[in-house]
Amino acid sequence: MENVTQSGKKEANSTYSTPLRSRQVGISETTPKKKRPVNKDLPVPPDRTPTSALRRGILKPISDVSSNKTILNVPSVTFSESRPKKRDHNSGLIKAYLRIRPINSEDVIKPYIQIINDTEVVMIPPKDSHAFKACNKGPEKYMFTKVFNERTSQKRFFLETTLPLVKGVLNGTNGLVFAYGVTNSGKTYSIQGTRNEEGILPRTLDTIFNSIKNLESEAQIKPVRYNEVENYNGNETSVPPIIISKSHMENPFVLSDSNSSSNKNNSAEIEDSDALDLTHKLDNIVVDVDEQFRYAVWVSYVEIYNEKIYDLLEDPGSAKQPESKRKALIVKNDKRTGNKYLSDIKEVRIRNVEEGYAVLKQGMKNRQIFSTLANETSSRSHCIFMIKVIKIPHDKDNATELSSSFVVTSRLSIVDLAGSERTKNVQTTGTRLKEAGNINRSLMVLGQCLEILRANQTRPKGQKHILVPYRHSKLTELFQSSFADGESVMIVNINPVDTGFDENMQVMKFSAVAKDVCTSLKNISSHYGYRSTLLFTPNKIGKENKTCNSSDSKSEDNYDPLINMLFAQIEELREKWINAEMRCGNLKLEIREQVSDEIAVHMSNMGKKCMDQQILTESMERQMEVRRDTPSTIHSGASYYHFSSNLINKLQTEMQELENEVEKLENKLRICASLLNDKDAFIEKLQFENKELERQKLDYVDIETEDDSNLTDQELNSMKINNPSEETSLKEIENYNYLSPKKQEYDDRLCTLNIDDIVEECDEEANQKRTLDEINSQKEEITLKEVENYNYLSPTKQGCDDRVGISLFEDNGWLYDIVEECDEEVNQKRTLDEINSQKGEDAPRKRSTLNIDDIVEECEEVNQKRTLDEINSQKGEDEPRKRRKLRNKKTYFETEIEENLNKVSPPKMKLISNRKSFRRY
Numbered sequence: 022m023e024n025v026t027q028s029g030k031k032e033a034n035s036t037y038s039t040p041l042r043s044r045q046v047g048i049s050e051t052t053p054k055k056k057r058p059v060n061k062d063l064p065v066p067p068d069r070t071p072t073s074a075l076r077r078g079i080l081k082p083i084s085d086v087s088s089n090k091t092i093l094n095v096p097s098v099t100f101s102e103s104r105p106k107k108r109d110h111n112s113g114l115i116k117a118y119l120r121i122r123p124i125n126s127e128d129v130i131k132p133y134i135q136i137i138n139d140t141e142v143v144m145i146p147p148k149d150s151h152a153f154k155a156c157n158k159g160p161e162k163y164m165f166t167k168v169f170n171e172r173t174s175q176k177r178f179f180l181e182t183t184l185p186l187v188k189g190v191l192n193g194t195n196g197l198v199f200a201y202g203v204t205n206s207g208k209t210y211s212i213q214g215t216r217n218e219e220g221i222l223p224r225t226l227d228t229i230f231n232s233i234k235n236l237e238s239e240a241q242i243k244p245v246r247y248n249e250v251e252n253y254n255g256n257e258t259s260v261p262p263i264i265i266s267k268s269h270m271e272n273p274f275v276l277s278d279s280n281s282s283s284n285k286n287n288s289a290e291i292e293d294s295d296a297l298d299l300t301h302k303l304d305n306i307v308v309d310v311d312e313q314f315r316y317a318v319w320v321s322y323v324e325i326y327n328e329k330i331y332d333l334l335e336d337p338g339s340a341k342q343p344e345s346k347r348k349a350l351i352v353k354n355d356k357r358t359g360n361k362y363l364s365d366i367k368e369v370r371i372r373n374v375e376e377g378y379a380v381l382k383q384g385m386k387n388r389q390i391f392s393t394l395a396n397e398t399s400s401r402s403h404c405i406f407m408i409k410v411i412k413i414p415h416d417k418d419n420a421t422e423l424s425s426s427f428v429v430t431s432r433l434s435i436v437d438l439a440g441s442e443r444t445k446n447v448q449t450t451g452t453r454l455k456e457a458g459n460i461n462r463s464l465m466v467l468g469q470c471l472e473i474l475r476a477n478q479t480r481p482k483g484q485k486h487i488l489v490p491y492r493h494s495k496l497t498e499l500f501q502s503s504f505a506d507g508e509s510v511m512i513v514n515i516n517p518v519d520t521g522f523d524e525n526m527q528v529m530k531f532s533a534v535a536k537d538v539c540t541s542l543k544n545i546s547s548h549y550g551y552r553s554t555l556l557f558t559p560n561k562i563g564k565e566n567k568t569c570n571s572s573d574s575k576s577e578d579n580y581d582p583l584i585n586m587l588f589a590q591i592e593e594l595r596e597k598w599i600n601a602e603m604r605c606g607n608l609k610l611e612i613r614e615q616v617s618d619e620i621a622v623h624m625s626n627m628g629k630k631c632m633d634q635q636i637l638t639e640s641m642e643r644q645m646e647v648r649r650d651t652p653s654t655i656h657s658g659a660s661y662y663h664f665s666s667n668l669i670n671k672l673q674t675e676m677q678e679l680e681n682e683v684e685k686l687e688n689k690l691r692i693c694a695s696l697l698n699d700k701d702a703f704i705e706k707l708q709f710e711n712k713e714l715e716r717q718k719l720d721y722v723d724i725e726t727e728d729d730s731n732l733t734d735q736e737l738n739s740m741k742i743n744n745p746s747e748e749t750s751l752k753e754i755e756n757y758n759y760l761s762p763k764k765q766e767y768d769d770r771l772c773t774l775n776i777d778d779i780v781e782e783c784d785e786e787a788n789q790k791r792t793l794d795e796i797n798s799q800k801e802e803i804t805l806k807e808v809e810n811y812n813y814l815s816p817t818k819q820g821c822d823d824r825v826g827i828s829l830f831e832d833n834g835w836l837y838d839i840v841e842e843c844d845e846e847v848n849q850k851r852t853l854d855e856i857n858s859q860k861g862e863d864a865p866r867k868r869s870t871l872n873i874d875d876i877v878e879e880c881e882e883v884n885q886k887r888t889l890d891e892i893n894s895q896k897g898e899d900e901p902r903k904r905r906k907l908r909n910k911k912t913y914f915e916t917e918i919e920e921n922l923n924k925v926s927p928p929k930m931k932l933i934s935n936r937k938s939f940r941r942y
């Protein structure tokens with residue numbers, strides 16, 4: 022039968038040789054184990070079979086397993102030897118995977134990160150970022166081992182980033198996976214996941230237990246220090262009592278107790294959280310493991326909070342104490358290997374995935390989670406979940422574990438780093454500010470370490486390497502061994518629309534450095550002597566139990582007190598020095614930020630000044646052009662003086678004209694004001710007259726009511742006809758009644774009229790009045806003329822009649838003269854009428870040509886006239902009566918004239934005909 026070793030070579034069966042288990046990723050447990058083919062896609066695990074190790078002389082069987090002295094005679098297994106010979110070209114480098122968080126539906130900002138391909142992204146600085154303000158406006162390209170977009174599922178992310186490390190740890194290599202990014206970028210989501218979307222940590226546990234199913238070890242061996250092991254008392258439980266009790270009481274995920282009442286009581290607390298839960302089976306991922314071994318899985322969970330390391334699996338009672346009362350773990354140095362380990366850390370044996378979940382859940386409860394402005398459940402500490410896999414050789418033929426002979430331990434650390442936000446952006450204060458400072462400091466030291474590691478790697482041979490400042494923070498102290506021995510994976514989480522572009526850019530730069538760091542063992546291979554060790558044999562457990570428990574301290578601290586004191590002093594000084602360095606680094610960071618802010622402000626000011634300068638230059642150029650375009654004569658001093666004095670003169674003349682205009686207008690205004698005063702006076706007068714009229718009316722009404730109360734209408738009418746004085750009074754009343762509303766209307770209108778309206782109205786009224794007056798006067802003139810004519814004609818006619826009677830037979834020529842005279846007079850009258858009518862027609866035309874002064878003058882005349890007319894109209898209400906009389910008289914005379922004419926007419930006609938015939942004759 023042939024075995025396929027991890028290196029791919031065919032090997033003959035030996036004592037230890039059993040076929041390698043070839044499990045394919047994604048194939049369920051139901052598949053027959055032995056017949057499963059090797060998954061060629063997965064990296065081949067290093068050759069760690071005891072057979073091959075023995076054959077190559079790396080491992081040697083222990084000579085005396087029952088010896089009390091427990092230090093085993095296990096030769097050094099250098100990392101380089103234990104590593105697979107064939108590694109892909111990237112295997113030594115830290116792998117950096119970028120994961121972009123999905124955008125929330127409410128995010129309206131355009132993402133500032135764009136994926137170019139599987140390994141490259143571009144960051145475009147938004148306008149409000151420091152990078153943009155500091156004139157670094159162009160997009161920047163960053164390269165990663167692989168880029169995962171926002172649609173990447175948790176399963177795919179696990180398979181491509183962490184599964185190789187899981188394979189490694191099951192086959193004896195160390196691994197480190199850490200999530201780095203600003204707060205709210207998805208680190209915890211990637212590491213722990215949610216109830217339905219489990220992250221890489223639960224998937225790792227699941228895969229480990231799926232892979233070692235039926236290969237669990239029964240040996241009572243526990244890990245100590247960095248990668249050593251020792252036996253423990255059979256009575257000790259794998260999971261310490263605190264975890265068992267608490268898990269079983271508080272965690273419903275411990276399936277065996279899921280129905281207990283105590284669980285139900287506490288389930289609400291757990292239901293609240295969106296953290297992982299065992300609600301469904303994961304994808305049953307299985308990797309190849311060596312079936313010649315039996316496996317034991319131990320886990321521990323710590324957090325680094327404010328530069329102190331706390332055990333998250335400590336009794337919650339004490340863990341929930343204020344920070345000062347919690348016992349911090351001490352980082353110790355393994356003298357033989359040079360690795361750092363945590364003294365007194367609680368490591369818990371878990372036998373299945375459920376127990377793993379229970380421990381994880383327990384630790385999560387104790388984690389320092391505080392709310393900040395940036396993220397509701399922001400992790401304020403770095404959390405490290407360590408999984409140690411102990412591989413114990415197994416003799417299949419005898420069905421016994423060779424636990425006492427050869428043990429291989431490997432560890433996988435899964436780290437959820439705290440957010441690398443700027444304190445300024447999250448507005449943290451007090452304790453939160455201190456936290457943020459410490460978080461940033463430790464991350465800064467991590468960056469420094471990676472930078473120096475990279476620099477050391479590129480140094481030419483023979484040059485002294487720079488000391489890597491691992492000791493400057495607890496985080497890097499713990500990372501030191503992982504960087505040196507094993508594979509490291511960095512998960513870079515990015516929130517593509519978060520306001521922290523500048524922070525994200527720092528993250529990207531950090532990862533660019535990390536990606537180039539090679540985790541080669543060359544430098545520290547000499548420190549690594551032991552890959553496996555067994556300190557106590559099982560049969561001595563009872564005796565050595567006490568020693569076992571305190572082995573760390575005894576082996577480490579069993580020195581002279583003076584030396585201990587000196588060490589303590591050294592430690593103290595070192596801490597001071599580290600703190601000073603931290604402060605210095607922090608100050609540098611702040612100063613750099615301030616300087617970049619100031620530069621940004623300065624740049625923007627400069628930009629503004631440049632703009633102003635440009636505008637000024639342009640305007641000056643324009644002025645220059647204008648000067649160039651003006652006539653050349655004004656360039657000389659004298660001509661320029663002449664030019665300007667002319668200009669001044671011209672302006673002064675214009676000013677004078679304007680002043681005159683103003684004066685004229687003021688005069689007009691004065692006239693209008695006086696006119697208005699006159700009007701007021703006139704109104705007053707009218708009012709007074711009105712009052713007078715009213716008084717008269719009232720008197721009249723009184724008399725009338727007294728006298729006429731018993732009279733009939735007919736009687737009244739007859740009285741009116743017979744009593745002209747009464748008629749006059751009635752007329753007055755009528756006039757008053759007519760004037761009263763008119764006046765009211767006039768008053769109302771006066772209130773609303775302005776001076777122009779008044780002038781216009783005056784003009785109009787004057788026209789009307791003048792026309793009426795002219796007509797009346799013409800009428801009157803005609804009437805008088807008629808009367809005169811009549812008077813004149815009447816004696817003339819009489820004379821004529823007389824003369825006609827006498828002269829009929831005497832002088833025909835005289836008659837002719839009379840007739841001619843009559844004709845002439847009639848003609849004259851007609852001409853006069855025509856002239857008068859023409860005068861009346863021309864008046865408005867003339868008025869239209871009047872200027873304002875004329876109008877004002879005319880208005881005054883009109884007023885005078887009106888006043889006169891009104892007085893006349895008031896006093897002379899008899900006028901119509903006179904006219905009537907005159908008209909009657911006129912009619913009477915006309916009739917008489919007509920009769921006379923009729924009488925005169927036949928002799929006149931005869932005379933005419935006689936004269937005609939006489940002339941003919």
Ligand SMILES: Nc1ncnc2c1ncn2[C@@H]1O[C@H](COP(=O)(O)OP(=O)(O)OP(=O)(O)O)[C@@H](O)[C@H]1O
Binds near residue numbers: 208211396438439
């Ligand atoms: N890839 C993703 N898919 C879906 N949701 C995600 C993804 N990444 C992050 N989220 C969600 O974004 C929110 C913030 O993520 P998370 O708490 O993991 O951030 P964080 O980086 O761990 O923050 P902090 O450092 O403050 O703890 C959570 O609600 C999480 O569910």
